[in-house]
Every structure is written in C-alpha cells, then in structure tokens.
Amino acid sequence: MVGALILLTSALAQDCHYQNWDWSVRERRPVNIQRVITSKAKLTPEERGTHAGCSVCEEDQTELQVAGLRFKMCRRHAQRAELALKQLHQKGFPLKEIEGYRVGKSKGLVNAQGLRTQFSNHSYGVAIDINASLNGLYENCVSFSPACRLIRGGVYDSTKKGAITPAIAELFKAQGFKWGGEIQGQQKDFMHFSPTGD
Ligand SMILES: [Zn+2]
Numbered sequence: 001m002v003g004a005l006i007l008l009t010s011a012l013a014q015d016c017h018y019q020n021w022d023w024s025v026r027e028r029r030p031v032n033i034q035r036v037i038t039s040k041a042k043l044t045p046e047e048r049g050t051h052a053g054c055s056v057c058e059e060d061q062t063e064l065q066v067a068g069l070r071f072k073m074c075r076r077h078a079q080r081a082e083l084a085l086k087q088l089h090q091k092g093f094p095l096k097e098i099e100g101y102r103v104g105k106s107k108g109l110v111n112a113q114g115l116r117t118q119f120s121n122h123s124y125g126v127a128i129d130i131n132a133s134l135n136g137l138y139e140n141c142v143s144f145s146p147a148c149r150l151i152r153g154g155v156y157d158s159t160k161k162g163a164i165t166p167a168i169a170e171l172f173k174a175q176g177f178k179w180g181g182e183i184q185g186q187q188k189d190f191m192h193f194s195p196t197g198d
Pocket of ligand 1: 122127128129189191192193
C-alpha cells in the first residue's frame with residue numbers, strides 16, 4: 001500500500017524538460033530559444049497536445065537509430081516508424097537525413113511580433129522528416145507544379161534517388177502515418193510523415 005502510494009506520488013511529480021523556440025517569419029529562423037523545465041502534472045493543453053502519451057516533454061521520447069542515423073520519436077509511435085524506415089533501408093533506399101522530435105512553434109497564426117504560435121507535430125515526437133535536401137516543403141501548392149514556392153529543404157524531383165514517391169509513402173501509411181506530400185491545402189511537405197500528415 002505504501003509502495004503504491006510512493007509510485008503514484010512519483011508519477012504525479014514526474015519532470016518534464018524540453019527546449020522550445022518560436023519561428024520568426026520575418027527573420028526566417030528560430031528565435032526565443034529557451035530551456036523549459038516543468039512537471040507532467042502542470043502541462044498546459046498545448047504542451048500536452050492531442051496525441052495520447054506524446055507531449056512536448058523529452059521524457060516521452062525515445063532514441064532510435066536506423067542506417068546509422070540517430071533521432072528521437074515519441075515512444076508510442078517509435079516502433080511503427082522504425083519498422084517502415086527499416087523496410088526502406090532494406091530496399092536500398094538511401095537514408096541521408098532523418099529528423100523526428102524537435103520542439104518548436106512553427107505552425108499556426110503569426111502574431112504581431114511575426115512569430116508562429118503553435119507547436120508543430122515534430123514537437124510531440126509524432127512526425128518524421130526524411131531526406132529534407134531532396135524532399136522540400138512547398139507553399140502556394142494546392143497541387144505540385146513549378147508555381148509552388150519552396151520554403152524549406154531542397155527541390156523535390158520524384159525521379160531522384162532518395163526522393164519520397166507515392167510507392168515509398170505506402171510503407172508509412174501501412175504503419176498509420178500520412179504523407180505531407182499528398183495532404184490537402186496550400187502546403188506540400190514531401191519530407192514529412194505524421195498521423196495527420198501535417
Ligand atoms: Zn516535418
């Protein structure tokens with residue numbers, strides 16, 4: 001009984017650490033970089049997020065290593081992402097860059113200071129970027145054409161080795177992820193997978 005009480009108390013007092021920043025639309029770089037120390041019990045709704053068990057806290061993340069690349073993802077999603085990445089690697093797909101967990105406000109409305117105001121899905125460790133230098137993020141891009149504007153990463157050409165194709169995206173879809181390269185709306189994020197695609 002005492003043991004159970006101690007366990008309960010330590011779970012409630014569980015620490016939460018993360019490094020945050022705000023994306024400056026004007027300066028096109030992260031600003032207000034800060035280390036946050038709080039407790040799981042005191043998380044705000046936005047810090048907790050909407051993906052069960054995957055908050056912005058480092059404590060919810062685990063480190064993975066695939067093809068010699070190290071990155072972090074939320075424990076609840078890590079195994080499924082790792083499986084899809086290992087299948088890719090086994091097919092001979094060149095994995096050059098992988099980025100998972102990375103806390104930062106790079107989404108949502110821009111405030112009066114020119115800063116984005118919402119955490120991206122990477123902030124919760126539920127999104128993963130693959131080979132950013134070959135699979136750029138485009139704006140003004142309802143459907144992919146030369147009129148789309150590249151805002152992050154490198155030019156997307158589906159015929160290049162290391163580019164994400166619809167066939168490659170199927171491996172991730174089978175594990176419950178959606179591909180940012182085929183979501184509805186103004187953005188196409190060819191490097192990006194998450195449960196919602198954004
Ligand atoms: Zn991404």
